Amino acid sequence: MAGSNILGNLFGRSPIGPIQEHMQVANQAVQLLPDLLRATAAGDWDTARALHKEIEQAERAADKLKRSVRRHLPKSLFLPVPRSDLLGLVSMQDAVANTARDVAVIIMGRNMCFPEPLQEGVLEYTEACAAAANQALLAIQELDELLEVGFSGREVKRVEAMLKQLDKMERRTDKLAIDLRGKLFKMESELPPVDVMFYYRVLSLLGTVADEAEAVGDRLQVLMAK
Numbered sequence: 690m691a692g693s694n695i696l697g698n699l700f701g702r703s704p705i706g707p708i709q710e711h712m713q714v715a716n717q718a719v720q721l722l723p724d725l726l727r728a729t730a731a732g733d734w735d736t737a738r739a740l741h742k743e744i745e746q747a748e749r750a751a752d753k754l755k756r757s758v759r760r761h762l763p764k765s766l767f768l769p770v771p772r773s774d775l776l777g778l779v780s781m782q783d784a785v786a787n788t789a790r791d792v793a794v795i796i797m798g799r800n801m802c803f804p805e806p807l808q809e810g811v812l813e814y815t816e817a818c819a820a821a822a823n824q825a826l827l828a829i830q831e832l833d834e835l836l837e838v839g840f841s842g843r844e845v846k847r848v849e850a851m852l853k854q855l856d857k858m859e860r861r862t863d864k865l866a867i868d869l870r871g872k873l874f875k876m877e878s879e880l881p882p883v884d885v886m887f888y889y890r891v892l893s894l895l896g897t898v899a900d901e902a903e904a905v906g907d908r909l910q911v912l913m914a915k
Contacts, residue, residue: 715786718747751786
């Protein structure tokens with residue numbers, strides 16, 4: 690999935706290509722989380738371990754791409770945005786992959802399976818967070834087009850609509866999280882306290898994935914405004 694083909698000759702194509710590739714790999718890590726939750730709910734730990742490995746591979750590939758961008762992004766680009774802003778965008782994208790890995794590490798480190806009454810809601814929440822990350826990727830995939838048109842015209846309006854949708858998706862994850870935390874609160878007395886602590890932690894990290902995806906969109910919005 691994440692081999693030398695990802696890194697090879699990216700900077701020979703475009704200075705923007707590696708940034709888009711980086712977000713694609715970060716998103717790959719997030720998109721595996723719903724399947725990980727499904728596997729743990731079904732008690733399929735072999736599949737869960739395989740998915741955990743894929744998530745870690747994607748996170749490491751994102752790290753490699755991040756370092757490549759930092760080393761090779763030209764310092765004298767004739768672009769309508771500062772180099773530092775592009776590097777900041779990469780850092781925000783990288784946080785998406787890192788948080789997806791953190792979710793998987795906790796789940797697998799504790800052989801975590803959410804209580805059955807919560808499983809459907811947790812999966813819906815995880816899928817909503819993954820959808821937000823994917824929406825951020827779709828917006829970032831337009832970055833090269835935005836640069837070509839100088840951040841003006843119909844392309845900007847199209848991307849702005851995508852970012853508006855991303856904001857709506859992130860707000861939905863907030864609502865789902867509130868509902869899940871309320872249900873978990875009512876169950877606390879029936880569950881081991883340490884397990885409860887980690888259930889809340891995973892729910893929080895999943896929400897962070899959506900927040901970080903929105904932050905990627907916000908940074909892109911800032912770039913378009915310059």
